[in-house]
Amino acid sequence: MIALRAGRPVEITGVCARDRSRDRGLDLAAVRWFDDPVDLAQSPDIDVFVELMGGEGGAAEASVRAALNAGKPVVTANKALLARHGVDLAEIAEDKGVALAFEAAVAGGIPVIKTMRESFAGNRISRVYGILNGTCNYILTRMERENLAFETCLAEAQRLGYAEADPTFDVDGFDTAHKLSILTALAFGTKLDADRVYVEGIREITIADIEAADELGYRIKLLGVARRTETGIEQRVHPAMVPKSSAVARTDGVLNAVAIDGSLVGEVVLVGPGAGGNATASSVAADIIDIARGLHLPTFGVPAAGLEPYVQSEMHAHEGGYYVRLTVVDRPGAFAAIAARMAEKGISLESIVQRRRKPRAEPPASAVPDDPQPVILITYATTEDQIRSALAAIETDGHIAAPPRLIRIEEL
Amino acid sequence: MIALRAGRPVEITGVCARDRSRDRGLDLAAVRWFDDPVDLAQSPDIDVFVELMGGEGGAAEASVRAALNAGKPVVTANKALLARHGVDLAEIAEDKGVALAFEAAVAGGIPVIKTMRESFAGNRISRVYGILNGTCNYILTRMERENLAFETCLAEAQRLGYAEADPTFDVDGFDTAHKLSILTALAFGTKLDADRVYVEGIREITIADIEAADELGYRIKLLGVARRTETGIEQRVHPAMVPKSSAVARTDGVLNAVAIDGSLVGEVVLVGPGAGGNATASSVAADIIDIARGLHLPTFGVPAAGLEPYVQSEMHAHEGGYYVRLTVVDRPGAFAAIAARMAEKGISLESIVQRRRKPRAEPPASAVPDDPQPVILITYATTEDQIRSALAAIETDGHIAAPPRLIRIEEL
Structure with missing residues (x-):
């Protein structure tokens, strides 16, 4: 099936792994084993090098560089390597005219x-x-x-x-x-x-x-x-x-x-x-088949030099709505002071939720008069700077019994 | 941006459309106009032919065939053309060594x-x-x-x-x-x-x-x-x-x-x-850029000959659960007879919903004793043959006042 789709057979010809004896569900007896991944990457017997070791440096980096420098296309699932050395590796790949493919590096099996x-x-x-x-x-x-x-x-x-x-x-x-x-x-x-x-x-x-x-x-x-x-x-x-x-x-x-x-x-x-494993394999296989089919694009869609x-x-300039959970000390004026601090920073509140307490008739054991009460605020769009300075002021005022919790609201 | 991504500039060099004067939001004054799409498809001035007319035959088919036969890659959004002539067109495209791309033909902007x-x-x-x-x-x-x-x-x-x-x-x-x-x-x-x-x-x-x-x-x-x-x-x-x-x-x-x-x-x-229009344009642009980048795969993923x-x-052999809505004549034994017919065909019922009526104390004007009542049945997996023959028997028995409604349940 893969040969039909790729337009040519795809074979594993060399392997390097720490544990040679582990059962991997396929017979690797006829496959050449390498102790050093750099040797595998440079082997004249391979057309494509697939790196699935992980790690932003070390053997992964060394072998991927070696393969690209030897003019061999590389397939990798290594997001750390790409995040750290992506531009550099893309330049080598483009310089050598080979693909550096990494579908499996982000979101597994999702293309x-x-x-x-x-x-x-x-x-x-x-x-x-x-x-x-x-x-x-x-x-x-x-x-x-x-x-x-x-x-x-x-x-x-x-x-x-x-x-x-x-x-x-x-x-x-x-x-x-x-x-x-x-x-x-x-x-x-x-x-x-x-x-x-x-x-x-x-x-x-x-x-x-x-x-x-x-x-x-x-x-x-x-x-x-x-x-x-x-x-x-x-x-x-x-x-x-x-x-x-x-x-x-x-x-x-x-x-x-x-x-x-x-x-x-x-x-x-x-x-x-x-x-x-299977989701990663799906993306790795797609990359290998793309290369077998001759697909060859700049690594990040445009030439690395571009x-x-x-x-x-x-x-601090981020704009958006915010969810804020405050543990408010329950005494007169606390909430008014909090609202005033928000207003001072130009923050409008979309909703305020005072979480329901048990009715006064049956106070829980802990409900002493100034037992702190959670209050949830949802703000309209404001900036990270504004909300943070409002919360710092509220904390300084002493009306809250614990550090405020802040979660950004994402407009979708 | 497109030139950077495609690795070369992409230009509209010829257009054929029914209405030449319509404002299309871009200046086509410098573009050569064709009265016959087949002429455009065969024009030596074009590298890629884009067909957005629609229709399974006629001008769309003639021009796509002409372009492929002239060795020009084709981009189309025409699902009817592909559904009818897809294999034939794929064979010509592969024979001529050019792409026939159609991302926009199915699900618009979704790749x-x-x-x-x-x-x-x-x-x-x-x-x-x-x-x-x-x-x-x-x-x-x-x-x-x-x-x-x-x-x-x-x-x-x-x-x-x-x-x-x-x-x-x-x-x-x-x-x-x-x-x-x-x-x-x-x-x-x-x-x-x-x-x-x-x-x-x-x-x-x-x-x-x-x-x-x-x-x-x-x-x-x-x-x-x-x-x-x-x-x-x-x-x-x-x-x-x-x-x-x-x-x-x-x-x-x-x-x-x-x-x-x-x-x-x-x-x-x-x-x-x-x-x-925009979702279609997104997919058409992607196909054009793929062709400009040199991507060239068999039309349906494997060679058309394969x-x-x-x-x-x-x-009739389809297997699955079914939703059945019956308008049951409200008289003694009707439901028992229906259940017996289902059992006869080996159909198990997962749920039975008799839609709530107003309480007897306040009967609606229409609630005469044998006023038909909707009954919903959900079956466990059965076959299309079995459910259809059960429903045919139920209809013949005369316990339902309207043809049964049947909707398949899809296991997701």
């Missing part, structure tokens, strides 16, 4: 790279955003469905193999940031700059936030968003309130979703498996 | 052709299905949201330009069938056979069906489904009950959605604008 680079080629892209990390989405979905705390869901994700023993890379948003930086380059024709992605993870999300979101018509998702603004390009990864009716809100568990806003077509949303410098739109 | 032909190249596809006609989806969405009859919504769609004066092609499912036959060829590597698509339109859908679907956790969508079965390939277009939680259920208005089930990746769903004959899986 987002091909869609952006080829199907949207006639569009100016204004925004690309999505759920790019299945681990975080699994955790948020379980928290929401089963009313469980973050730590419990993380432990469950680790038990099921969806999260690493050290979950930092996933739950703190860095994995999403790597992927987003690749999408940014494709969307806007700019150089990659993963270090300047604004990143917040999901550790601070509580059941209280998820319940409040639900009441207000939102769900909380970890989004990666790249958007063109008047001052540059915003790249941000953070938990966001998304309307329940949106496609990303309805993307649950380990699925990924990517939405691309194009000047001609409007919004196209792609949903599918974002991780896992990628423009990344001009950052600063996060 | 479903590229996704199936390229991104799924490493997968065996088991099913492709979707909402492929925005007119029908607009009508069904309005019926559901505003509780309006089919005719009212159709008139509204016509007023807004979403439906033609003669809506047959859209609302009776033929447009979806044309598109489905193209997807079938891409999914299964078979020759196109639009005449053997089973087709039912949406004219018979009533508010009562939509309300019953809602109560049972479904929504009604006009689906095109191509699926590999044990006996061949099923191609069918009909209103279907889809679970509310599914991506297609949530695709509203003029949007389209296509889901592709692959052996490696699982299900990927693409959602976006299915029609309209397309297998289409082996039809007969509709």
Whole structure:
């Protein structure tokens, strides 16, 4: 089937892996084994080098460079490598006239790279955003469905193999940031700059936030968003309130979703498996078949030399609505003082939700007169600067009993 | 931007259109006009021929054939032409070594052709299905949201330009069938056979069906489904009950959605604008840029000569659950007789809903003792043959006051 589609047979002729004896479900007895991936990459017996080791440097980087320098097309699923060395590697690939393909590096089995680079080629892209990390989405979905705390869901994700023993890379948003930086380059024709992605993870999300979101018509998702603004390009990864009716809100568990806003077509949303061996294999196979068919495009859609410098739109200038959860000390005037601080900064409130308490007739044991009460505010569009300075003032005033929680609302 | 992405400038050098004076939003003064599209197709001044006339024969067919025979790549949005002459045209294109590209022919701005032909190249596809006609989806969405009859919504769609004066092609499912036959060829590597698509339109859908679907956790969508079965390939277009939680259920208005089930990746769903000038332009531009970049694949993913004959899986052998709405004459034994007929054919009932009547204490004027009552049945998986013969027996028995309504349930 692949030979028919590719127009030629595709064969595995050499392999390099740490563990030679592991059962991989196929017979590799006739395949030449290499101890050093650089040797494999440079072997005259191979036409295409496929890198599935991971890691932004080390053996992955060395072997990919070696293959490209030897004039061999490369297929990789390595988002960290691309986020760090993408432009450099693209220049080598283009210099040598070979493809550097990486469909599996972002959103697993979802064909987002091909869609952006080829199907949207006639569009100016204004925004690309999505759920790019299945681990975080699994955790948020379980928290929401089963009313469980973050730590419990993380432990469950680790038990099921969806999260690493050290979950930092996933739950703190860095994995999403790597992927987003690749999408940014494709969307806007700019150089990659993963270090300047604004990143917040999901550790601070509580059941209280998820319940409040639900009441207000939102769900909380970890989004990666790249958007063109008047001052540059915003790249941000953070938990966001998304309307329940949106496609990303309805993307649950380990699925990924990517939405691309194009000047001609409007919004196209792609949903599918974002991780896992088979989803990765599907994208790797597509890249190999593309190369066998002779497809050969600039790595990021335009020649690497033509990628423009990344001009950052600063996060403090970010504009949008905000969800704010305050733990307000229950005494006269507290709320008036909070509202006054918001007004001072020119922030209009779209809604205010004082979470229902038990009726006064049956006060819970803890309901002493100044027991702090959660208050949820939804603002109209304002800037990150304004909301942060309003919250700093509110905190200084001493009317709140805990640091304020802030979650951005994403207009979809 | 397009020149950078395409690696060369792309220019309109010749145009043929009925109305030469119409304002098209761009200056065509310097462009050579042709009265006959065949002359344009054969003109030595053009490198690529773009056909946007429509129609399965006539000028569209003649000019596309002329262009291909002259060795020029063709971009078309013409699903009827492809459904009728696709294999033949693909053979000419491959014989001449040129591309025949048609992303805009199915699902407008959604990159479903590229996704199936390229991104799924490493997968065996088991099913492709979707909402492929925005007119029908607009009508069904309005019926559901505003509780309006089919005719009212159709008139509204016509007023807004979403439906033609003669809506047959859209609302009776033929447009979806044309598109489905193209997807079938891409999914299964078979020759196109639009005449053997089973087709039912949406004219018979009533508010009562939509309300019953809602109560049972479904929504009604006009689906095109191509699926590999044990006996061949099923191609069918009909209103279907889809679970509310599914991506297609949530695709509203003029949007389209296509889901592709692959052996490696699982299900990927693409959602976006299915029609309209800009969505079409986005796909046409992508095809032109692909050609400018040198992309050149067999039209249907494998060489036209390698397309297998289409082996039809007969509709009477279709297996699935069914929704049945009966208008039952309200007299003793009627329901027992109906249940017995179902059991006779080996059909198990998953649920039975007798729609609530006003309480006996306040009978509506029409509630005479044998006033017919709607009864909804949901069956477990059975075959089209079995359900149809059960319903025929029930009709003959005389316990129902109107022909039964039957809507297939699609497992998603």
